Amino acid sequence: MTETLPRLLLRLSEAGDPAILWGRQAAPHAVRDFERLLDRGVLVEQAPATEWDVCPACDCGLGARPVRQIDGRPVAVCPTDRASDLVLGDDDLRSFRIVQAALVREIAMASGFGGEPAPVATGVWHVGETSNQRALFLALSRGAVLQPGIIGLMRSVARSSPITVIAPAMAATELARFAEAAIAVMPIDRCLGRNAAGFAIDISMLECAPALRPQLVIFRQSQRVVLDGIEMHIPQQPFKLLVMLAKAVGTRSGYLTRHQIEAENSGRGAADLVRELRHFLSHGREGRGADLIKTRRSPTGYFLALAPDEFVLR
Ligand SMILES: [Zn+2]
Incomplete structure (x- = not known):
């Protein structure tokens, strides 16, 4: 075909x-x-x-x-x-x-975005907001999405909204740059131009959150977490627990016992700390954040339910 x-x-x-x-x-x-x-x-x-x-x-x-x-x-x-x-x-x-600008206008109209797409930089447009309140950008070429300063430009347009950018396929190292900046990347191939709808963006592809690895980036220095492109701040104690759980991934047991957790957090029960961490991780999301921290039985312990290549600890 x-x-x-x-x-x-x-x-x-x-x-x-x-x-x-x-x-x-x-x-x-x-x-x-x-x-x-x-x-x-x-x-x-x-x-x-x-x-x-x-x-x-x-x-x-x-x-x-x-x-x-x-x-x-x-x-x-x-x-x-x-x-x-x-x-x-x-x-x-x-x-x-x-004519790139006209092509992007066609895509925005077919996708039901009301306004005119606004150019952000050469080859990159702000096309609108998704129904889950993400600022949506479209870059037609790799050169455009990788041009210096583009992340800052998109941020200044999006203000505090989370960002998704639809762009041509990129290498893993190039994608990491966006994951670190809390920007979700959706390959053009996956959401545009394949369907019978012609130029319409497949919005359902955007809303089921692009699972581009790494899904979770933990910045120890700034005590910041980016989960599936959404940035979140986690208070000191639960953040420290998250770092401990991340370090346990790939070790022989792969989990932390209650005792290990409590030894590092004097005065707090492990169950209480885990509950708090789950609460902060699920902020702004429908449950998946909380599911990242799993409980195991006999002995009771907790583990981060991600493979080593699904998160980055910095
Ligand atoms: Zn000849």
């Missing part, structure tokens, strides 16, 4: 501006879909091409070969070998520039 026209435009846009759609790439798609995008300014037709790639194994030494009209048809002429001349079709010389 060929990819959808929205997906094709998004894929071409990932390389950055200007992104060009060639007539031959557009040809398999429904004429009405295509013309609608021309009408709406998402695609702007460029002057017909006057040059064409040289033949695969040519010794002509040209960077490109000229296109000439021969018998009423466009032909990419090989200067050294007439047999290598390539007769082109009507669509071949047509090309369309993808």
Whole structure:
């Protein structure tokens, strides 16, 4: 199955501006879909091409070969070998520039976001708020989402709201930068352009919280925790317990006994401390935070229910 026209435009846009759609790439798609995008300014037709790639194994030494009209048809002429001349079709010389701002406007409208998307930086837009009150940004290219200062710019637009950014696929080290900044990243591929709805963002994908690893980042120095992209402050005693539980992950037992916890927190019962930690971890979330700290029996103990690669202790 060929990819959808929205997906094709998004894929071409990932390389950055200007992104060009060639007539031959557009040809398999429904004429009405295509013309609608021309009408709406998402695609702007460029002057017909006057040059064409040289033949695969040519010794002509040209960077490109000229296109000439021969018998009423466009032909990419090989200067050294007439047999290598390539007769082109009507669509071949047509090309369309993808207008990024108009593409993003199309996505925002199709997704039901009321206002006009606001550019935050080159290639990055604030498209609106999700129903769970996250500021939603869209970056069309890797270059855009990785440009210096982008995290601060998104923060200043989002104010105190948590942030989700829809962006092309990134490497794990690049993703870690966003996790540390409490920004959730949703790959374009997973929520846009694949569905029958065309340009609409699949909002359900955003709301079931993108589970990009690491899910939990613990900053010991600043006593700060970022869980699934949401930043939370935890008071000193329960924070200390969380650090202890994180350190226990991957050890032989993998858990802490009541006695171990109480020895480090004079005067507080382990059950009481765990309850407090669960309370702070579940802040602003529907239960999952509390589920992170599990209880075990005989001997009674507590453990952090995450694999070693699902959290970062800094
Ligand atoms: Zn040639």
